[in-house]
Amino acid sequence: MVFNFTRYLMMTSSLMANVNLLFTAVALSIAGSETGYSKLTSNSVYSAVGDPGMKRDGLRVAFEAWNFCNEVGIEAPAMGSPRAADCFDLVSSGKDSYRINHKVTEHDNRLGVGDPFPGLNPKSLHDPDLYAAEKEVYLGDLCQVVDNDTNPWQFWMIMLKNGNYDTTSGRCPENGKKVPPFPPGRFPCFGDGCMNQPVLTHQPTVIDYDSGSGSVPVMRGGFKGSYDNLTSGTGAGDGVNISYFEVTWKKRVGVGSWEFNHKLKTSKLYPWLMLYLRADATKGFSGGYHYDTRGMLKTLPESPNFKVKLSLDVKKGGGSKSQFYLIDMGSCWKNNGQSCDGDVLTDITRYSEMIINPEIPAWCAPSALANCPPYHITPNNTKIYRNDTVRFPYGAYHYYCAPGNAEHLEKPYSTCDPYSNPQAQELVQLLPHPIWAEYGFPTKQGDGWVGDARTWELDVGGLSGRLYFYQDPGTKAAKRIWTSLDVGTEIFVSNKDEEAEWILSDFDVIIT
C-alpha cells in the first residue's frame, strides 16, 4: 500500500513515453565505422533524414502498434501483424496528370503469423513478437529509397501504444529480467485481453484532382482504428465512447510539406494510449525497440551537433494527463557508457522529453529532490546541484527517474517503471522554462500549445548534450547518439475519455 497508485501510474507513464526511444543502432555496430553508417556527404550542414522537411511527393510512411512492453503479444483477429506501410512513387502520366505507384499491397499489410514472406526466418513464423519485427524489415525492403550519394532509408514511423498491463500474464520483463506474474492493481487492465492489438483500417494514398486548392492535385491517405471490440459490445457501449486513433496525411503535388493530422482518444477500457510520429534509425535498434528497426534517420545525430526543425499545430490537447512531447528523443547506452548490444539486462533506454501541456506540473521541487536530476548544466557549462535552492531551475524539470539497475545512485532518487520497456530505462522530462531559451525550446507554459501553432527550430543536440544521464562513476562518457526523434502524445489514465488532435509537418533533422 505504501504505494501511491496514481503517482505510480504517472511515473510509469512517463516511461512509456519513452517508448519512443531508440537505440543506438550505432552502438550495436560493429567495428570499423563508428556507427555502421557512412558519411557520404562533404557538406558541413546536411539533413539526417531521407525526406528533409517532408517535402517528397513519393511518401514513405509506416505504422506499428506496441503492447505495454513494446511487443505484440497476440495479434488482433483478421488484422495480421501490427505493422503496415503506405509507400509509393508519384509517376507523371501526361500534362498535369499523375499516377500513384504503390510499393506495398494490402496483402502485405495484412501478413500475420503463419503467413510466410521472402526473407522470413522460419523460427519467427509462429511467434507474434519476432514475426512483427521481421515484417517491419520486410516492409522496409519494399519501401526503401536508395538515393545517389546517401545511405538507404525507408519510412516515417507512426507508433501506437496501449498502456494496459495484465500483470497476471507474466508478459513483461522487469528491467529486462523475466519475472513471474503478479497480482493486478498497479496498472490499468480490465481483465483478460486488455493487452490486445487494435483494429486497423488503411486508406491507401490516392490523388484528388478536385480538391478546391486551385489546379494543384492533392494526395491523401491514412491509418485509423480502435482498441475496443465493436462487435462484442464490451466497452463500446453506445458506440461513441470507444478508443480511437487516426493519422491522415495530405500534400499538394509539388508544393510544400506533407501534413500529418493525428487524433487519439482514450476510453474506459483503454485509458492510457500513446501516438507518435517517429524518425527512427534505418538499421540497428531504435528507441525502446530491441529488434532491428527501419526508419528515416539515414545519419544518426550525435549531441551536440544537430537541430530539429518542424511545424506543430495542436488542435486539442488531450486533457490534463496528456504529456504532449514537443520532441521526445530516445537512445540506448549501458551504465558503463558503452554502446548497447542487444543484451536487455545491461542495455538501458535513455529518453528525454519536453512536455508542452501547460497542465503538467513540475514534480521536481526543493521539497521533492528525488524527482530532479542530481544537477543541471547551464548553456555556459556551469553545474548547479539540485540542493542549490537559489539557483537550480526546478520548474524546468517535470520528472527525472534513474535506471532501475543503476548501482551508484545519489540519494534521494526515484527509479523508472521497470516493466514498460524491454529493458531498464532512464527518463529526463522537461517543461517549458526560460533556461531553455538558448536552445530555441519553449520558454513558458503555453508555448506551442493549443492556439499557438509554430515552426520550431530546436537545438536538440545542444540541449541533449548538457542533460544529466546516469553513468557508473569513473566510466568514459557515452557518446550521445540518438536513434529516435518523435513528436506526439501520451495520454495517461484520467477519470474521463480524453481526446487529442494535432498536425505535424516540415520535420527535418539537420546535422550542423
Ligand SMILES: *[C@@H]1O[C@H](CO)[C@@H](O)[C@H](O)[C@H]1NC(C)=O
Ligand atoms: C544519380 O546519379 C546518376 C549518375 O550520375 C544520374 O544520372 C541520376 O540522375 C542521379 N539520380 C538522382 C535521383 O539524383
Ligand SMILES: *[C@@H]1O[C@H](CO)[C@@H](O)[C@H](O)[C@H]1NC(C)=O
Ligand atoms: C470481438 O469479439 C467477438 C466476440 O467475442 C470475437 O469473435 C471477435 O474476434 C472480436 N474481435 C476483435 C477484433 O477482437
Ligand SMILES: *[C@@H]1O[C@H](CO)[C@@H](O)[C@H](O)[C@H]1NC(C)=O
Ligand atoms: C553562467 O550562467 C549562470 C546562470 O545563468 C550565471 O549565474 C553565471 O554568472 C554565468 N557564468 C559565466 C562565467 O558567464
Ligand SMILES: *[C@@H]1O[C@H](CO)[C@@H](O)[C@H](O)[C@H]1NC(C)=O
Ligand atoms: C549539495 O550536493 C552536492 C552534490 O551531491 C554536495 O557535494 C554538497 O555537499 C551538497 N550541499 C549541501 C549544502 O548539502
Ligand SMILES: *[C@@H]1O[C@H](CO)[C@@H](O)[C@H](O)[C@H]1NC(C)=O
Ligand atoms: C461518453 O461520450 C459522451 C459524448 O462524447 C461524453 O459526454 C461522456 O462524458 C462520455 N463518457 C465518459 C465516461 O467519458
